[in-house]
Amino acid sequence: MTALFRYTVFPVLPGLDQTEIPEGLSRARSIMAEPDYMDADSDELIRPKKMINPVKTSRNHQDLHRELLMNQKRGLAPQNKPELQKVMERRKRDQVFKAQKEEQEAHMKRSDLEVELMKRRETLEQLEQEQHKIEEEQENTPEFVKMKSNLRRTKQEMDGQERAT
Structure with a gap:
């Protein structure tokens, strides 16, 4: 196989005469010219x-790519959570932590007075709940x-009055 004008041209097989090859085929291979747009000096x-x-080309992308490569070399798999979900979880965690800290x-x-008042309030609430339960039972x-x-x-009141007299 030889290259003619950057295109491959199949050689004529040995043992075949040029007369056996159709005229159009051999002529087409030899007539092909290199296209104009392929010239290097144009x-x-x-x-x-x-x-x-x-x-x-952005700096952020390059930094992220470098970090991912380093994590891959270390064997750390990137988390599958999206960034928004991570931020929301972090915020929620911070709020819970802050609420616990304020409560502590x-x-x-x-003071001792506040503690005593809290105990009394709890006992009053329990009494009120018991009264509500009794009222609900009576309504039912x-x-x-x-x-x-x-x-x-x-009848018991009348009997009590008769005994008293």
Whole structure:
């Protein structure tokens, strides 16, 4: 195989006469010319240049790429979480930490009087809850049960008055 005008041309096989090859085929191979745009000494044409990717040339991209390569060499896998999710988790963690810290400071600064008032408030709240439960139970009981308890109470009061006299 030989190259003619930068194109490969197949040689004539040995044992075949030139008369056996069709005229159009042999003539086409010898007539092919090099295209005009392939000339190296043509100054009129503007040579294409590779486009510059602004992302790859940016300093942030280069730093990130370098960091990823270093982590890969160390064997550290990059986290799959997006940056926004990381920021939100960090913020939430900071808020929880701050709330716990404020709560601890509030417990430390309480005086004996405040502690006693807190205990009393808790006991009052418990009493109120018990009263609400009793009221709810009374509301749920049927009417005839309420009337029966009222009759018993009045009967006991009358018996108590008769004994007193």
